[in-house]
Amino acid sequence: MKWVWLGVIAVVALALAVLAGPAGLWPNATIVRDLRLPRALLAFAVGGGLAVTGAALQALIRNPLADPYLLGLSGGAGLGAVLAITLGVTGTWVLPVAAAVGAMAAVWLAYRLAVAASGLLDTRILLLAGVVVSAFATAIVGALLAVSPMAELRSAFLWMLGGFDASSWRALAVFGLYAVLPMLVLFASARDLDLLSLGEEPALFLGAEIEPLKRRLILAATVLTAAAVAVAGMIGFVGLVVPHAIRIVSGHAHRTLLPASFLLGGTLLVLADLIARTVVAPIALPVGVVTALVGVPVFAVLIRRQAT
Amino acid sequence: MTRVRAFLLFISITACGPAAVRDGPLVILDDMGRTVTFAAPAQRVVSLLPAFTEMLFAIGAGDRVVGRSRFDEDPAEALQVPSVGDGLGPNVEAVLARTPDLVLIYRATANNEAVAQLERLGVSVIALRTDLLNDVPRTARLLGRLTGTADSAEVLARVFENALDSAREVPVMVDAPSALILAWDQPPIVIGSGSFQSELVQLAGLRNAFAEVGQPSAQVSLEMIVASDPDVILTTSTDSIPAWARRPEWRAVRAVREGRFVRFDGTAFGHPSFRALHAVRLLQARVAP
Numbered sequence: 001m002k003w004v005w006l007g008v009i010a011v012v013a014l015a016l017a018v019l020a021g022p023a024g025l026w027p028n029a030t031i032v033r034d035l036r037l038p039r040a041l042l043a044f045a046v047g048g049g050l051a052v053t054g055a056a057l058q059a060l061i062r063n064p065l066a067d068p069y070l071l072g073l074s075g076g077a078g079l080g081a082v083l084a085i086t087l088g089v090t091g092t093w094v095l096p097v098a099a100a101v102g103a104m105a106a107v108w109l110a111y112r113l114a115v116a117a118s119g120l121l122d123t124r125i126l127l128l129a130g131v132v133v134s135a136f137a138t139a140i141v142g143a144l145l146a147v148s149p150m151a152e153l154r155s156a157f158l159w160m161l162g163g164f165d166a167s168s169w170r171a172l173a174v175f176g177l178y179a180v181l182p183m184l185v186l187f188a189s190a191r192d193l194d195l196l197s198l199g200e201e202p203a204l205f206l207g208a209e210i211e212p213l214k215r216r217l218i219l220a221a222t223v224l225t226a227a228a229v230a231v232a233g234m235i236g237f238v239g240l241v242v243p244h245a246i247r248i249v250s251g252h253a254h255r256t257l258l259p260a261s262f263l264l265g266g267t268l269l270v271l272a273d274l275i276a277r278t279v280v281a282p283i284a285l286p287v288g289v290v291t292a293l294v295g296v297p298v299f300a301v302l303i304r305r306q307a308t
Numbered sequence: 309m310t311r312v313r314a315f316l317l318f319i320s321i322t323a324c325g326p327a328a329v330r331d332g333p334l335v336i337l338d339d340m341g342r343t344v345t346f347a348a349p350a351q352r353v354v355s356l357l358p359a360f361t362e363m364l365f366a367i368g369a370g371d372r373v374v375g376r377s378r379f380d381e382d383p384a385e386a387l388q389v390p391s392v393g394d395g396l397g398p399n400v401e402a403v404l405a406r407t408p409d410l411v412l413i414y415r416a417t418a419n420n421e422a423v424a425q426l427e428r429l430g431v432s433v434i435a436l437r438t439d440l441l442n443d444v445p446r447t448a449r450l451l452g453r454l455t456g457t458a459d460s461a462e463v464l465a466r467v468f469e470n471a472l473d474s475a476r477e478v479p480v481m482v483d484a485p486s487a488l489i490l491a492w493d494q495p496p497i498v499i500g501s502g503s504f505q506s507e508l509v510q511l512a513g514l515r516n517a518f519a520e521v522g523q524p525s526a527q528v529s530l531e532m533i534v535a536s537d538p539d540v541i542l543t544t545s546t547d548s549i550p551a552w553a554r555r556p557e558w559r560a561v562r563a564v565r566e567g568r569f570v571r572f573d574g575t576a577f578g579h580p581s582f583r584a585l586h587a588v589r590l591l592q593a594r595v596a597p
Contacts, residue, residue: 024527035531090551158495165495165530168556180426188386277529282521282536284495284529 002017002250006263013267014040018276022281039167042175043267043273043287046164046228049236051265052258053221054239055180055246056186059197059254060217061123067182067240068225071130071218076106077229083154086148095159096166096174096230103226106133111218121214123200162233163287166275171231182220183262189217190254197252237267237291243300248302249296268295334453339415339437340423346432349456350410354403356395357414359438361386362581363448367464369455375406382518382579410434410454438580439524441504445469448582464582471585473513485595487514488538488563489572493552495527504580505572509542512591534560540595542572570594 017040023031054070061070080102089098110133114126145153192213195203204210228235242265246257255285272290279285334346355361355377361380364373369386380386392402397418403411403426411426413419415435422586426433434454438447445465452461471592487509490497501506502520517538518528541563545549549567558564570592576587 022532027531027535030560031531031534035534035557038557157493162489163314163495164556166557170556277531282518282528283523283526284532285528286495 003256003260006260006267010044010263010267013270013274014044017043017270020274020278022278022284035167036171038169039164039273040270042167042172042231042267043164045172045175045179045264046232046235047242047269048262048266049175049183049224050235050239050269051242051261052183052186053224054265055243055254055257055261056189056193056217057221058243059193059241060214060221061127062197062199063127063239064244066127067236068221068228069134069234069239071126071222072106072110072133072137073103073130073222073229074234075134075141075224076109077103077226077234078141078160079137079155080105081160082144082153085153085156086144089145094157099160099233100226100230102137103229104222106130107218107222109133109183116157120211123214123307160233161286161288162235164232166231175227175231178230179224182224182227185216185220186224189213189220190258192209192253193217193258194252197254234288235291236267236288237295238269241295242268245299245302248306295302320466321543327353336434336450336454338434339433340420342423342427342433342435344432344434346410346454350408350432352408353410353412354392354406354408355380355412356392356398356403357412357438358382358395358580359444359579360412360436360447360451361389362579362583363444363451363461363464364455367448367452367455367457367461369451372455374408375403398422400429404429404431410456411568412436413453414438438504441472441507441580441584443504444580444582444584445472447564468582468585475585475588478511478513480510481513484515485534485539486511486517486536487540487570487595488517488533488536489541489542491525491544493550493558496530496533497525497527498533504584505577508577508584508587508591511585511588512595514540514591514595530557530560534562537561538563539571540568542570542591544571544573545569546571546573552569 018036019025021036026032051070054066056066057066057070058064077099080098083102084094084303086097092246110126110129113129115121145157145220166250192208195206195208200210243257243261246260250256250260268291272294273287275294276285276287334375336344336346338344351372352374353364353372355364355373356377358377358380361373361376362382364370365383365385373389375387375392376386376389377398378391378393379395390406393399393416394404396416399414400422407432411431411433413423413433413435415437419435423433423435436447436450437443447467448461448465489505489509491497491499498518498521500523501516501519502522503524506516506519517536545551550569552558553564553569576583576590
């Protein structure tokens with residue numbers, strides 16, 4: 001029953017975001033077809049993808065604060081974008097591609113650090129390595145931004161803040177191309193994630209192939225998040241909080257947690273983007289601001305309900 | 309809404325109002341509402357906004373400028389003056405190293421901390437908001453009094469005011485072409501009527517497509533740009549087709565599809581200083597078919 005409701009709300013959110021907007025109800029076909037429709041679908045796909053990634057990483061690392069950007073992604077993406085601009089590479093898709101490459105490079109580095117000690121992947125070290133790699137990359141970005149007179153570098157900074165202003169059918173297609181396979185991998189790992197969230201040792205005794213599983217999960221989470229960064233910059237909060245909200249309402253089994261997180265994450269981001277564009281139109285708020293403004297009270301209510 | 313705006317205008321006029329002149333020490337009320345007293349005209353000025361630096365050189369106080377922000381590159385003589393780095397959130401130590409007796413800074417939240425610090429360290433700071441064309445003569449006169457060049461500042465201020473008045477006498481056509489002033493492409497940031505750039509566009513016989521935005525600039529969604537359907541897009545890009553215009557989502561904007569871009573770059577467009585009105589003629593020439 002909860003499923004049906006989530007699905008209905010998701011469809012309503014998408015329909016609202018296509019029909020309504022800062023330019024009014026159905027202003028003209030161009031706005032609806034070329035801007036609103038791809039934007040709403042992209043926001044839904046990115047929000048859903050981030051929430052699924054967050055849910056998987058929280059189980060893998062067994063840390064409730066895990067989010068899709070934790071493993072060095074955020075710093076790496078920023079550094080990739082800023083480096084590309086500093087090196088004078090220009091072109092329409094330079095920023096997204098460089099950010100995605102930087103994000104994956106950072107996770108790879110964090111992964112190498114985490115397996116360096118024993119040859120096996122220690123997720124606690126992976127967590128620390130991710131934070132450290134990200135901090136290092138962010139420091140380099142800060143230094144480059146401070147010394148560079150180039151206005152273009154500020155663009156990398158503004159862009160990294162995240163948003164769906166660069167939505168188009170092509171951006172949606174690019175995201176789909178890179179996100180579908182990792183998403184399927186994560187959905188297919190639902191049972192393994194159940195085992196992993198018990199702890200690695202119990203999971204091992206219960207027959208999970210721990211090491212390849214962890215590699216597969218990290219690879220899928222990284223590609224998925226890097227694709228999200230490429231099309232929408234850094235969108236916080238969704239990947240962290242949505243999985244927890246679903247756990248509170250419908251429990252910890254990943255077979256329902258992952259799809260439900262996808263629906264709720266997508267819905268939340270579509271609505272947040274709609275509100276961000278319309279509430280003080282013609283001025284637009286950054287979508288991250290609205291995601292937290294809408295999401296935190298809802299989450300607070302859920303926590304209270306769980307407590308009583 | 310209009311009443312709120314009128315009230316804000318009243319506040320800003322009183323805040324920017326004529327600084328009191330008395331016999332003896334010079335008492336200046338700046339745009340942060342701070343009163344600063346000067347016993348004598350400033351001899352060592354650190355100027356942290358391109359418009360201030362340009363005006364100081366124009367009114368004959370260029371030899372008093374001992375420090376500038378790294379973006380102050382006009383006039384050419386200004387480049388001889390050592391740079392102290394950023395003008396927004398300046399490096400207080402670098403400013404102090406120039407041993408100034410006056411620091412001129414843009415009034416912005418990002419500068420509040422620097423103003424407080426410099427004040428604590430006993431340096432006289434004047435924070436000024438220069439967003440609109442009316443601020444140009446006002447600022448010029450203030451700088452003239454602060455540096456003991458009030459007479460030449462007055463002449464230039466008058467010349468500017470006369471030129472501004474006659475430019476404003478030309479009525480704006482009802483069917484004037486609308487212009488989108490794009491400050492940034494992703495996220496789209498447009499110039500609103502709170503900026504002198506919007507005034508420049510209007511004086512050039514165009515209509516700011518986002519005049520309803522009262523702030524100097526604001527982030528908007530692409531959908532609003534499509535809906536406002538500007539006839540031309542003013543951009544700082546020097547390419548005939550800016551890089552951002554090649555992205556698919558921008559094709560929804562008619563002016564992008566028709567390639568109607570007008571360059572809006574350089575110091576005349578960028579700084580609210582004496583040369584700003586020159587930008588009006590440049591713009592008219594560039595927009596003319």
